[in-house]
Amino acid sequence: MSSTTEPFINDEDNEQLYSVEKRQKLDISENMNDVSIPSYSTECCPVKSLEDLYTVISNPPHWANQIVQRSTRKTTVLQNVLSDCHSKETDFLCKPRLDASLIPKTLVCHDYKGGYLEDRHLTEVSKGSLYSFYNWSHVDIFVYFSHHFVTIPPLCWINAAHRNGVKILGTLITEFKEGEKICNEIFRDIPMMQNFARHLAKIVEIFKLDGWLLNIENPMQNTVILKNFVGYLTECIHQANNEALVIWYDSVTEDGKLKWQNELNEKNVCFFEQCDGIFLNYVWTEENLKNSIKIAGQRSMDIFVGIDIFGRNTFGGGQFNTYKAAEVIRRHSLSMAIFAPGWTHESIVESEKGNLSLMEQFLNKDSAFWNSLWPYLYTYPVTNFFETFFFRGVDVNRFNLFNQQQQLSKIVHPKYSYLIPKYSEIPTLERKCHCLRLEYRENGASCLINKLGLGSDTLIHKLFICDISADGRLLVYVVKKNDPPGIMKLRILTCLSNGSHHVIYLNENMKSSLILNSSISEINPQLHESDVVTSLKEQYSDIIDNSNITAYMFYVKPCHILEIGAILVEGDAVCLEAFGIKTA
Known part of the structure; x- marks a missing residue:
């Protein structure tokens, strides 16, 4: 070209x-x-x-x-705006969706x-810190x-x-x-x-x-x-x-x-x-x-x-x-x-990296770049149940796009903004909230959910924009690091078959009295010694060092899951390492 x-x-x-x-x-x-x-x-x-x-x-x-067939996307999208990473719980409104055929591509x-470099191979390559694209949504x-x-x-x-x-x-x-x-x-x-x-x-x-x-x-x-x-x-x-x-x-x-x-x-x-x-x-x-x-x-x-x-x-x-x-x-x-x-x-280049590894520098720079374009992009909803520890197709040891996993619907903010040239002069970066921030580990990236500097209001941090058809028993789980020691609950917004909206709250700590009505359902977590949690610990044995798993089992009426968010109940931050939602 x-x-x-x-x-x-x-x-x-x-x-x-x-x-x-x-x-x-x-x-x-x-x-x-x-x-x-x-x-x-x-x-x-x-x-x-x-x-x-x-x-x-x-x-x-x-x-x-x-080669797999292309999966079918929903015909609606959300238009991104700088302020759509979180909202006050009292002010939350379901964001309108646009006809995808009527927006620029x-x-x-x-x-x-x-x-045709390492990507030419038909299986995983034992070479890490390579380029990957992962912002598919x-x-x-x-x-x-x-x-x-x-x-x-x-x-x-x-x-x-x-x-x-x-x-x-x-x-x-x-x-x-x-x-x-x-x-x-x-x-x-x-x-x-x-x-x-x-x-x-x-x-x-x-x-x-x-x-x-x-x-x-x-x-x-x-x-x-x-x-x-x-x-x-x-x-x-x-x-x-x-x-x-x-x-x-x-x-x-x-x-x-x-x-x-x-x-x-x-x-x-x-x-x-x-x-x-x-x-x-x-x-x-x-x-x-x-x-x-x-x-x-x-x-x-x-x-x-x-x-x-x-x-x-x-x-x-x-x-x-x-x-x-x-x-x-x-x-x-x-x-x-x-x-x-x-x-x-x-x-x-070497002079840019400082004390960071090539992989960490790439993830930081790539997050900054795509964040700078955020208001000029649209977001397609997640349409299928998924499990993810946010593997982006590459880490320090391997290149494997075949096992690339679901990412957050929001592009996480760079952790080291001071490494971005003229960061303060890039309005789409400097003015964008950092409540969902990149965290780095050797086998990939995770997300720090934090409300530092955001006041004392209860906030919903928006993790996944969805349009998932659900009916029956579901398993939802979260893997988060023990440090920082924050407590969070999940908020799942659903639309029932009759068009009414229903919110499901998944508590991290047990509550003796749960809200159950036409507007809200509260769910307590599975016991830590349950078979479900034990199985998940085995599944995530590579990343649960100094981490804990919280799992939930519950039933839903026929509905569409529209949004999945997190609310910090205690503390200013939690580090999200993995997430899953599937039928059980």
Whole structure:
């Protein structure tokens, strides 16, 4: 992608940037990936040629059978605001939910050191402190990107996205002289083009992908066939999966020139009209966005406005200034394409780390980055019962996206805000409450729930936004550290079949007299020596050192669980290490 380019003055400048700056970036990727390409059957690999494409289709790797179907998300979302991490118990109102089809989307484009690193393996890797993406409930689309001809996302990324209901796209890219050569071949005539498109559609079918990002970054001789290709591929993909997407990257113009427009206009709208969306290059201005909206009309939310997180000529400067671009994009109700968020890991240098490990520094920096975007994201509710100790797919000893677990619906605040450059000048960070704060342990992250500086009012700290269908006996449990020694109770908001709301309070300490009426039910915990607690201690034996488990068993009428929160009854803080809710 052309994230290193400046706005163009003439075609000579265009060609110079095309041939030099982008070549430098690709050289880096090639150095990382081209040492050796293993067999498709033993590792996840890119497709580097047409011959490779035909080979994969005729003899798919066995691991394709391990790909899970994308789970179905609810059709509603919540709009994030800076103050939605807690509320006074007396002021609590159930937050309205929005129709997900009527809000702009968020796309994350993975571009980490060329791709196909430890994530190419089919099982856990005994190497820790690597990059992971885990904020799935706040994004709609995930693109796995590399500079190889056809990028088929690795198994671990496909399954992680699908388990969270996120669409995952592969990437078709052609660039430089080699890209021109292959384009001349696949677009030489209509039959060849259609055959190639059908092969890409077959890849989607085999690997259960949700579509393609099309990235043609070389001059084109025959754009008539290219336009037909975009439309024909989109049609083929939709026939197989009507929820799949084909997104065009803003690169080649209608006359075949490689000239990034940074907006939707008369030079690239022909491609937009043939597919499901356009991913704008990063060197845009607010005026470019206004121009794009005029051209798109009712399809303005199909415009994915690019932000290069490394900050290469991107609006606002990227990095911890990414919020500036996000604010402008959302102000115009446009969708957002976040390119290379792995910057939070890739940019860490020894001088930044201080006494922190690489893993702790990454989690801190990553939490700060995504928190800074919080008001410009939406939250999809959790729809299934779950158990989690908040494993993010990586710790100091291993990389394992296959076992990535449910995270809090709220992105936890960074613990070490002083390590974030110009923290006090980032309004979306500095003004955001830290009542849910990142805590670190070697096998991952946990959350400190605290009310320091929040006054004496009873507060509900919102942990999970849900839409879980429930009926019958449930088991809910909490694992928290003994230090700090706070006491909390859980608050579960439900909506009954008749539409009325009912609140369930789960007490940490036994009460002799419980409230049970149409508005509220109170539940006491299981005894510590019960079989349920004993079983949970075995399940969490790796993390319960200096921790305790509280479990609850109770019945519910047919309902939807809407929110799960925590109330600090005694003390100023508790450290939440694990949580579970399931049928019993």
